[in-house]
Structures are given as structure tokens and as C-alpha cells.
Amino acid sequence: MLNEAINILVLDDEKDLTEAIGLFLRDLPNASVIETERPSEAFAVLEKTEIDIAIVDIRLPEMNGLEVLNTIKEKFPKTEVIMISAHGDMDIVVECMRKGAFDYFSKPFMLKSLQGAVERTRKYVEIKKQLAATEIKLKRIHENLDSRFQVQLSGKSKVISEIQSWINRIASFDNQAVLITGETGTGKEVVAAQIHARSERAMNPFLALNCTAVPEQLFESEMFGYRKGAFSGAETDKPGWFELADKGTLFLDEIGDIPLLMQSKLLRAIEEKKIWKLGASAPIDIDVRIIAATNRPLAEMIKKGTFREDLYYRINLFELKLPSLRERKEDIPMLIDEFIAEFAVNLRKKVTSIDPRVYDVLSNYSFPGNIRQLRNLIERAVIISNSDVLNMTHFGHIATEMPQNEETIQSQFSNNLNLLLNEKNLILKALEKSKGNKSKAAALLGITPQSLLRRIEKLKI
Structure with a gap:
């Protein structure tokens, strides 16, 4: 059943015939018909309206039907063309079919011939539209x-x-x-x-x-x-x-x-x-x-x-x-690990572990931008990292936003007696306070800059 709306253009210099064709075609379901008598009028319509089917007489003023067909196929390739032929025009009809006309019917014609040609062409037009829509959908699916x-x-x-x-x-x-x-x-x-x-x-x-x-x-x-x-x-x-x-x-x-x-x-x-x-x-x-x-x-x-x-x-x-992320803080360490694994692969960085203090600090951050913000933070940290371990120096801007007091600082060490880990955390804290200045950090720690550099290398900071 043909239900899709369709626009039909009729081009014939015999006004009575054009009107008769138009009157018949308007009875077809969802068909809109425009009648023209000269090629220039037809081209003006095609410029303004998406025409699905053009019914074109072979003998016309201004130019013949074959020339009209060539122009339509060049400028309006979505429009299918049905040729109207008269006795003795068959050679031109054959040439028109070779040039891309979809169908034809002959003068004098029976309404059944006209209806058959239009319905065949209409089915083809609708199949083309369905295929075009399917191609768009497949492209979208592929993109998805x-x-x-x-x-x-x-x-x-x-x-x-x-x-x-x-x-x-x-x-x-x-x-x-x-x-x-x-x-x-x-x-x-x-x-x-x-x-x-x-x-x-x-x-x-x-x-x-x-x-x-x-x-x-x-x-x-x-x-x-x-x-x-x-x-x-x-x-x-x-x-x-x-x-x-x-x-x-x-x-x-x-x-x-x-x-x-x-x-x-x-x-x-x-x-x-x-x-x-x-x-x-x-x-x-x-x-x-x-x-x-x-x-x-x-x-x-x-x-x-x-x-x-x-x-x-x-x-x-x-x-x-x-x-929000702050309402499910227990998920933050898992998300951190997933994002590190993702960006290490995507950015071709050999990041294999993370300083435990990063988990503590990020798990207590408010994250107004939620998962998106955490994801961006991890991506940035992986990008700027020059080692296989992420530490607080890679999240310095977050650390400065975190409220810190002596009780908070002490709690970061009181539950962990691992000497190397605490040494590492102290060095990281000193580097944070000195904004990365190693000489100042060494002074805060009460050691020489050379000693600090050796410890940074040893602890892979």
C-alpha cells in the first residue's frame, strides 16, 4: 500500500492533456501534483520543490524531452522521470531509458497505462527513500x-x-x-x-x-x-x-x-x-x-x-x-584505578600504580564536577606524569584546595607504620608546601638537596 506523501510534476505543452493527467493523479493516495507547459516553468518548480516523479512529454517547446531529462538527472538526481511518447518517438524513448528515465507510456494512452507507470515509479521512489533512511540509520548505529x-x-x-x-x-x-x-x-x-x-x-x-x-x-x-x-x-x-x-x-x-x-x-x-x-x-x-x-x-x-x-x-x-560522587565516596578508588588503566593505554604511558595518599585525598575531595571532573583529573595526571607511579605532585592543584590541619596531616601517617611509605609522604608534603622547589623542600625536611634528590630517585617520586 502506497502511503508516503509524493510530489509529481507534469510537463506537457498540451494543456488539456496536462490537466487530465493532473486530475487523475490527484486521486492517488497522498499525491500532490503540479502542472507545467514549458521546460522553464518545470525547472523553476524543481528549484523550489522536492519533486519525486516528473512526467515529461518528448515533444516540447524550448527543448525536447531528452534534453529536459538530461537536465533533471544532472541538477535534480533524486527525481525519477516518466516519458510520454507519441507514435514514431520510440527511438527517442529508447535513448531516454538509456539516459536514466524510469518508465514511459504512449499517446494516446489508457488511464491504466498512466496508473501503472506512476505506481511502478512510486514504489521505486519509496524504496529509494527507505534505503536512504536505512543508510543514515546504519551510519548512526556504526557511530554509536x-x-x-x-x-x-x-x-x-x-x-x-x-x-x-x-x-x-x-x-x-x-x-x-x-x-x-x-x-x-x-x-x-x-x-x-x-x-x-x-x-x-x-x-x-x-x-x-x-x-x-x-x-x-x-x-x-x-x-x-x-x-x-x-x-x-x-x-x-x-x-x-x-x-x-x-x-x-x-x-x-x-x-x-x-x-x-x-x-x-x-x-x-x-x-x-x-x-x-x-x-x-x-x-x-x-x-x-x-x-x-x-x-x-x-x-x-x-x-x-x-x-x-x-x-x-x-x-x-x-x-x-x-x-553525586561525594555521596558514594567508597567508589572513588575503583574509579581512579579504571581511569588510570584507560588513560595509560590511550596515552601510551607506563603508569602502573598510585601513591596510597592520592586515594585518601581524592576520596575526601568534594568533586563539584563529579565523575567527569575525576576523569579529567586522572587524565591530566597521567599526561604530566614522568614515572610509573602517580603521586600528589600530579594533583597539586587539588591538594591546595583540600582543607588541611595538623590533625588531618597526622592522621595520614598514624595508621601506617611503613617507613618507606611515610618517608615518601613526607617528601610529597614538603614538595607541595614548597610548590615543587626541591631546595626549599629539602630545607623543610632538614636534609640537603642532594639527599632529597637521592630519596626522590629511590622512591620513584
Whole structure:
């Protein structure tokens, strides 16, 4: 059954015939027909409108049908051409077929001949569109086979174990909307990607859109797409995010930043499972799972009138609240080890261990940027490291932000009587206080600079 909207151009200098063809074709499902009598008029239409099928007479003013065909194939290759031939035109028809015409029918013609030629061509056009859409989806799937689907929400804390359990349960219901909340850098996109990867939609696209990156004036064209000629500069059809994510998952990050007017358009698309492309004459059915995320207090925004309550309930069938890193400090050492292993490989650095004091200091840091900040810190430390051991000199800027007093300093040594480790920690502390100046550090430690250098080399600091 042919249901896709289709644009048909008829070019024939016999006005009565053109009108008769147009009248017949308008009865076809979702068919839009434009009638022209001269090639110049037809080309003007093709410049402004995405034409799927052009029906072209061979004998025309200004130029013949073969020349029109050549121009269409050169300038508008997506348009398929059906030739209208008269008695004695068969040699030209054969040449037209060689040049790329898809079909033809002869004058005088029966309506069945016209209908057959149009339906054959229409099926081909729709198959081409499906193949083009499939190629785009396959490209997206290929792009998605990256680290997002390999990265897990790491941790052994109770709260992370519960979230991992919820990810598995939510993934089994692959049509329901999910709202992921939490501070910036807590791993909201990682969780969204894992829900998608474990669902029945896993072989279809997972598209992540940061809503703050979409200007309000471009919201509809970006979300829903547009048809050629919908506005100045719309030279070709463009699919929107919903269409590209069809049969897959659309992750809307920072949904709380969408302007109020645009929220109503988003709500309509989610509720009706249809989108209207700008300039389109009919809606498009879409099958997309919505996973939204925000670090903003949507409940408070509803009270202030800056976020729609109906949209909130539509996207909030399941809510996953991700904890900050300071709420699961017991996971920090595991995350440190994972990031060191990752960056040591990626950056080709021989980092094999870490000073125990780094674990203590980082585990007591507030991490306002959460996992993202920790990850960046480890990456920077691996980059600047010149040894196989990471120590506090590689995190100096963090150490200066940590509140320190004598009790805190003493506690770092009181529970560990290992002489070498404590010696190493004292040297590191002296280097921190002297901002890396080895002469000053030696003075603080009551030893000569040469002695300090020997100890640094011995302890691989």
C-alpha cells in the first residue's frame, strides 16, 4: 500500500492533456501534483520543490524531452522521470531509458497505462527513500558502536548497585519514557546509553541531543526536520532528530532548558507519536523512546511556571536519580584505578600504580564536577606524569584546595607504620608546601638537596 506523501510534476505543452493527467493523479493516495507547459516553468518548480516523479512529454517547446531529462538527472538526481511518447518517438524513448528515465507510456494512452507507470515509479521512489533512511540509520548505529556502550556505571556502593538493577528493569520496557536526574557529571548519558543498549531497540539509533545547543528559532526544524522550500535556504529535505531516531532512542539532555513554547511542541510529538516537518502536507509516524535528563529542579520550575506539568508527567514514567560522587565516596578508588588503566593505554604511558595518599585525598575531595571532573583529573595526571607511579605532585592543584590541619596531616601517617611509605609522604608534603622547589623542600625536611634528590630517585617520586 502506497502511503508516503509524493510530489509529481507534469510537463506537457498540451494543456488539456496536462490537466487530465493532473486530475487523475490527484486521486492517488497522498499525491500532490503540479502542472507545467514549458521546460522553464518545470525547472523553476524543481528549484523550489522536492519533486519525486516528473512526467515529461518528448515533444516540447524550448527543448525536447531528452534534453529536459538530461537536465533533471544532472541538477535534480533524486527525481525519477516518466516519458510520454507519441507514435514514431520510440527511438527517442529508447535513448531516454538509456539516459536514466524510469518508465514511459504512449499517446494516446489508457488511464491504466498512466496508473501503472506512476505506481511502478512510486514504489521505486519509496524504496529509494527507505534505503536512504536505512543508510543514515546504519551510519548512526556504526557511530554509536563506541565507548558509550562499553562504559558502565562503575561502583560497588549500594546506591550504584540499585541503579544498575533499575537500568536492567527499565530496559525491558522499551517504549516507556525515562527521566534521569542528578548533578552535572554524574553519568546521565552513560545511564541512558546503557538503557538503550540493553533494550530491544539496541540495534537502532541512539541519538543524544543537548537541548541547550538548539536555538529556540531553530527548534522545530532541528527536532522535526523540514521539506525543501519550507523557508529560504531549505534547498533539500532534511530529517529532524525524531525522524533520525525512529525505532531507536532519543536522549534529550538538559530538557529543563527548553523554552516553554517549544515544550508544548515537544509534548505533542511525544503524545501523538507523529511529527510535522516544516513545509510538509502530512504528518510522519515516529516510533521513538524518549530518555530525558536534567540537573535542574523540574518540580520547582513547574511551580514557577517555567516547565510544563503535563510534559513532566509524560517524560517521568520512570525516574532515576543519580548520586553525586561525594555521596558514594567508597567508589572513588575503583574509579581512579579504571581511569588510570584507560588513560595509560590511550596515552601510551607506563603508569602502573598510585601513591596510597592520592586515594585518601581524592576520596575526601568534594568533586563539584563529579565523575567527569575525576576523569579529567586522572587524565591530566597521567599526561604530566614522568614515572610509573602517580603521586600528589600530579594533583597539586587539588591538594591546595583540600582543607588541611595538623590533625588531618597526622592522621595520614598514624595508621601506617611503613617507613618507606611515610618517608615518601613526607617528601610529597614538603614538595607541595614548597610548590615543587626541591631546595626549599629539602630545607623543610632538614636534609640537603642532594639527599632529597637521592630519596626522590629511590622512591620513584
